[in-house]
Amino acid sequence: MQTFNLSDYLLQYLDKTSATPRNRQLYRLLRQAILDRVLPADTRLPSSRDLASELLISRNTVLYAYEQLLAEGYVEARTGSGTFVANTVPDAIYLPVESAVRKKSGASKAQLSQRGHRLVAQAAAAPRQWGAFVPGVPDVTQFPHRVWNSLQSKIWRKPAISVLTYGQGGGHQGLREAVAEYLKVSRSVACEADQVVITNGIHQSIDLCLRLLSDPGDVAWVEDPCYWGARNLLAASGVRLRPVRVDAEGICPDAADLAEVPRFIFVTPSHQYPLGMVMSLARRRSLLEYARQHGCWIIEDDYDSEFRYGGRPLASLQGMDSAERVLYMGTFSKTMFPGLRLGYLVLPAILSQSFVTGMEELHRSGQASLQATMAEFMTQGHFNSHIRRMRLLYGARLEILQQEITRHFELSQVCAVGSDAGLHLTLRLPAQCDDRQIAREALAQGIAVRPLSSYYQDASHTESGLVLGYACVEEARIAPAFALLAAVIRLHL
Ligand SMILES: Cc1ncc(COP(=O)(O)O)c(C=O)c1O
Structure with missing residues (x-):
């Protein structure tokens, strides 16, 4: 504990x-x-x-x-x-x-179940969710709220009964269709609308998968390092975590990993979190083949791949899966704004009806007017143009941050990785640097960063570094904020 x-x-x-x-x-x-x-x-x-x-x-x-x-x-x-x-x-x-x-x-602790205690004791969400250099937060000030407001007002002028009464487990039908269409075109996801379940984000999608597909003691491979939120949800549910190393091609199971067949394989193939590499084609093929042979479920967390700054957009792992072993999940937290709390889960056809029912039983679907507004936002083209606009903005911010990094440090001391996509990059630090202490001292200067070592589960191969979000930092603020951080880092080099 x-x-x-x-x-x-x-x-x-x-x-x-x-x-x-x-x-x-x-x-x-x-x-x-x-x-x-x-x-x-x-x-x-x-x-x-x-x-x-x-x-x-x-x-x-x-x-x-x-x-x-x-x-x-x-x-x-x-x-x-x-x-x-x-x-x-x-x-x-x-x-x-x-x-x-x-x-x-x-x-x-005395009042909580073992599951509740595991969940609370590991909690890692930061109280601060804005400013330099909070990872994973988009620039919410840029959201076209007037457009949103007019779409929402139209729905409320004479709301349909389907918007006001109890919802369907899969979510608002119009949104399921809009998401399926978007994913087919933008992410090469192979799906129909009835395979899509609208959730309130990736956290709820993971939770739903665990409730419907896991039993206590099942094994889950997680990338090491991996997203703390997913790791905590998996661990709290009683699943046994097996941290699996990643290399330049993504998750890299060794013979011992392969010998203990997992029920779940949790991966971020388009932009490994937090190191940022893309899973290679060869690795994708072997992972899919292993899952097919052994009946594992691959959970594909595709959380921020809409923002790619170099190279071609990448197809999803799900789109390559012919054996229906991939559960694909995405979120509007990064493309829209996190307070929206909307995401989507795409299921293999054999599972979709059970998930719709499970969602209904667990959460009684609602928020239909919000989901209807989101559907309109997508079908009228506002979603794609907002993404395009934000990609340019974040690309410019990334460039400023990269310039600051090279201005303050030699490549041999501190280098940035994982910056081809997303809303954050990771600064690798020399092994002797105590990244947790640096993060503490930076916070005292008003700068929020996450220590890379905190994303690892297996202490034997932990690396030192800092995860820096740049999307929610105004251009003019990047250089002065990084100068403060650089001064703290320099004390530890
Ligand atoms: C890798 C990864 N997955 C999932 C999420 C959370 O997504 P949501 O807001 O939809 O729960 C995050 C949030 O930062 C993330 O970094």
Whole structure:
């Protein structure tokens, strides 16, 4: 289980841009951690000097917070040995508190099922979802909201009964058709509309696959490194994860991997997450053949391949599959905006009706007016033109970031990989660099990056690096933000 790291937690939640003074923020965060018993009685708090230097804030800020906690009885000073969480904390502890600390730390372990505990203890979603260099977030300020608004208003002028009553498990029929058409043309996905299930994103698509196709103890291959969200969902469901290395051609199972036949193979063939390579044709063929021979399900996560800056657009793995072993999933989180929460799952024909029924039973499909608007947005051509416009914008931002990287570093020290597509690139760092520490120090400077090592499961081949999103950073902000990050990195080279 993850252990609670006080300075990581404080760094994540201290907000430099907030109007609330930092000493008040620190006091409240510590108080909440004590109330949630994440900092249990008798825990020794770090010295004010140490905490100030870890958080890169002044010692007075920490002293203020400690004194306030002392005055209110949350902590006590023990002469010569430091500041400790008090044994009896004020009455507020009896109030039901639900906070970020409780959610992240698994503090309520006693009340959760094993599955619930696995899910919560591994949670890795960042509280910050905007700005330099948050990975995986598109520029939502560019979304053509007026067009969207007029399409939506038209639907609401005289809403159809089908938009207002209980929905069908597969989602709004018009959207299923529009998605099938789009995927056939743009991604060479072989499908008809009744194989498409509209979900609220890739997370829900994975969850649905797991609920309908997995039993506890089944084995799932995951790329190592891989997307933390998928890994956590798989692990929480009771599936046994087998991390499989990737090389320049994508997932690269060795003899030991092949010997233990998995139920699932989770891959990102068009743009490996987070390293960015494309799975080679040879690797695609052998993976499909292995899945056919052994009856495995391949889960193809095609999360951001609409944004390709070099070379030809790539076809999906699903389009090459003649044995119906691939479950293909995509999302509107990157092409539209993440708050929309819409995605799609394309199923082999033999599974589609069961998935429609499963979706109905689990989630009672809804959001029909939203889905109808999305369908109109696609069929009227706005979707394709928005993608085209964003591809140019992100391509320009990528170029600026690449220039900054080469301006600040020699290629032999720090190099960018995986930048042919998507909304992020990965900076590889020398092996001795502690990327988690760099990410912490960068966050204290207002720069959010994810350490590459945190995407690995097998510690024996972890690499050091940083995952940087550039799509949601204005052009003028890229150079100054990268200069701050570069200064932090330089301290560790
Ligand atoms: C590889 C990968 N898959 C899936 C997702 C999540 O997609 P959704 O928002 O549709 O759940 C992300 C989000 O960043 C991702 O990076």
